[in-house]
Amino acid sequence: MMLNSSATALEPSPVLIVGSVAFDSVxxxxxxxxxxxxxxAVYASVSASFFAPxxxxxxxxxxxxxxxxxxxxxxxxxTEGLQVxxxxxxxxxxxxxxxxxxxxxxxxxxxxxxxxxPRLPESYRDARIVFLANIDPDxxxxxxxxxxxxxLVVCDTMNFWIERKPERLREVLRRVNLVFxxxxxxxxxxxxxxxxxxxxxxLAMGPDGVIIKKGEHGALLFTKGKHFxxxxxLLEQVADPTGAxxxxxxxxxxxxxxxxxxxxxxxxKATVYGSVMASFNIQDFSLNRLRTLTQEEIAARYxxxxxxxxxxxxxxxxxxx
Amino acid sequence: MMLNSSATALEPSPVLIVGSVAFDSVxxxxxxxxxxxxxxAVYASVSASFFAPxxxxxxxxxxxxxxxxxxxxxxxxxTEGLQVxxxxxxxxxxxxxxxxxxxxxxxxxxxxxxxxxPRLPESYRDARIVFLANIDPDxxxxxxxxxxxxxLVVCDTMNFWIERKPERLREVLRRVNLVFxxxxxxxxxxxxxxxxxxxxxxLAMGPDGVIIKKGEHGALLFTKGKHFxxxxxLLEQVADPTGAxxxxxxxxxxxxxxxxxxxxxxxxKATVYGSVMASFNIQDFSLNRLRTLTQEEIAARYxxxxxxxxxxxxxxxxxxx
Numbered sequence: 001m002m003l004n005s006s007a008t009a010l011e012p013s014p015v016l017i018v019g020s021v022a023f024d025s026v027x028x029x030x031x032x033x034x035x036x037x038x039x040x041a042v043y044a045s046v047s048a049s050f051f052a053p054x055x056x057x058x059x060x061x062x063x064x065x066x067x068x069x070x071x072x073x074x075x076x077x078x079t080e081g082l083q084v085x086x087x088x089x090x091x092x093x094x095x096x097x098x099x100x101x102x103x104x105x106x107x108x109x110x111x112x113x114x115x116x117x118p119r120l121p122e123s124y125r126d127a128r129i130v131f132l133a134n135i136d137p138d139x140x141x142x143x144x145x146x147x148x149x150x151x152l153v154v155c156d157t158m159n160f161w162i163e164r165k166p167e168r169l170r171e172v173l174r175r176v177n178l179v180f181x182x183x184x185x186x187x188x189x190x191x192x193x194x195x196x197x198x199x200x201x202x203l204a205m206g207p208d209g210v211i212i213k214k215g216e217h218g219a220l221l222f223t224k225g226k227h228f229x230x231x232x233x234l235l236e237q238v239a240d241p242t243g244a245x246x247x248x249x250x251x252x253x254x255x256x257x258x259x260x261x262x263x264x265x266x267x268x269k270a271t272v273y274g275s276v277m278a279s280f281n282i283q284d285f286s287l288n289r290l291r292t293l294t295q296e297e298i299a300a301r302y303x304x305x306x307x308x309x310x311x312x313x314x315x316x317x318x319x320x321x
Numbered sequence: 322m323m324l325n326s327s328a329t330a331l332e333p334s335p336v337l338i339v340g341s342v343a344f345d346s347v348x349x350x351x352x353x354x355x356x357x358x359x360x361x362a363v364y365a366s367v368s369a370s371f372f373a374p375x376x377x378x379x380x381x382x383x384x385x386x387x388x389x390x391x392x393x394x395x396x397x398x399x400t401e402g403l404q405v406x407x408x409x410x411x412x413x414x415x416x417x418x419x420x421x422x423x424x425x426x427x428x429x430x431x432x433x434x435x436x437x438x439p440r441l442p443e444s445y446r447d448a449r450i451v452f453l454a455n456i457d458p459d460x461x462x463x464x465x466x467x468x469x470x471x472x473l474v475v476c477d478t479m480n481f482w483i484e485r486k487p488e489r490l491r492e493v494l495r496r497v498n499l500v501f502x503x504x505x506x507x508x509x510x511x512x513x514x515x516x517x518x519x520x521x522x523x524l525a526m527g528p529d530g531v532i533i534k535k536g537e538h539g540a541l542l543f544t545k546g547k548h549f550x551x552x553x554x555l556l557e558q559v560a561d562p563t564g565a566x567x568x569x570x571x572x573x574x575x576x577x578x579x580x581x582x583x584x585x586x587x588x589x590k591a592t593v594y595g596s597v598m599a600s601f602n603i604q605d606f607s608l609n610r611l612r613t614l615t616q617e618e619i620a621a622r623y624x625x626x627x628x629x630x631x632x633x634x635x636x637x638x639x640x641x642x
Contacts, residue, residue, distance in 0.1 A: 098514045099514075193419045193420075194555070194556070194557050194558065195555060196555040196556065196557050197557055214538065217535065217538040217539075218538075218550070218552075220555075226628075227555065227629060228629060228630075228631075228632065229539070229552035229553070229629050229630055230632070231550035231552070231630075232550070234515070234516060234517040234541075234548065235515070235517065236515050236517050236518055237515065265632075268631070268632040268633075269632055269633060271632070272632050272633075306632075306633055306635050307547075307635070308548060308549060308550050309549075309550060309552075309630050309632070310549075310589070310635050311549065311551070311586075311589040311590055311592070311593050311626075311627075311630070312589075312590060312593075312627055313634065313635070314627050314628070314631050314634070
């Protein structure tokens, strides 16, 4: 799917985000939290909400407390698409060792998420920007059947779907503008160790852009014939890496929705804003750090990223524009 | 050891480089080479020679062919400090899997390197810039006893010395301006997973700057209260990563010698020039790529690094200067 080159400037639009809503139990070298708010759609939505209005689609059980819904609403997130199903909310339990790039799952209870089919409220179907968080590619395709005229569709995925539904994932890739993968997933899906080759392969499958997340090593943005390397933000301590990739994606799509600018130069800035949001999120468990985060802190850290990456001014002829 | 702040501009000076000279037998997924020219001092010297005159100190056996010495001389490297000892030249044999960050040693024959003690020719002892490549810290200290008034001393090391001679390595660190380590070495030496903490610990031991090499993930430069993240250069294929760190170091010190500018802003550029040189070196076995490398290619790749890392102009107030 090609970005319509005449439409790289978008009208302001809410971001539609579809994915999991969960209770997480997480143990890291810095502590342990039980049954805290999590899920890809939640991390991405809260992160995006710092930049633009958000419409969330997901499913929770009857055990999902009102306070979590109120938290989302207080952040300007439209929760009309949050389905409530008879049963328990999706639960994930896992731990991280000192190598915080690798989550180890202890237990997954899909609960109501097992029978989830995204149903978009009528008011969501005109969404211009859609983020399909990591869910079954068949469900991602169901979402695309329901949106009328999206201008920017972004998807994430994971090794589970790469192994079990590679053909359906390919179908998703034919229909999205941008795809997120982490480095291991990109290598696995494309069968090559070279991230440059993997990105070229992914671009050939349909998307106009590929964002490869490298955890503590930053992120790479690939577009046709170009790439950008965003630095990581070094922290003395990472409390909990859960949701880092989703927070990254939320900041990325939120910034694009806010600016309405889909140029390559602005995709680079979006990659950095995604990195900024992820760098905050991992400083505390669950979404705790995002609960107190301010626009001033986001702006200050973005400046830090500029400072960290700068080594020489690029000529004013705008070769990167 | 503090850089003399009034002396951040140096007179043009050759770079003195001390380290191993070797024959390497290397196997990688892309091929195999037997008994090819290698050694940290050779990689670093050839790399530095693209920027400044070099004086090399090392030892070879009587089996070391004239053509290698002639190659070094043709690159403007002073070989008066290349000692010839009765016996065979140091030999290293190893292989790399697809994870090219990790060398696996098959065999090490120290040969004449076992009894090596660096002896600086009189003409070397006024060197202003000294690079102590990865050798026994006791030998690194012997070099420092012989140079009269160095203005910039840079050292490298490896896990072998971190494990066996940590106290002597600390003594070296008290006496150098800049230290290179890779990420695993910095974590091991400082006993922390956080590279930020490791760098702070290393700075507290004496150096004014710490350069942490992260292989395919680029490099980090730490100075007091600041750090810089240099992107890596993505290649479709890496032929042979042997010598990447030494080539990096050679480009780094060579660029500093060429510019005579030891400001933090220029250390950032040196980090990128080091990355540029390493990115070329790994494209072929041994020093083959450096044999044909041109200044134009170096300049063009440096521009590519600028393009890869750029996302937003930094204000003209020069906050990074």
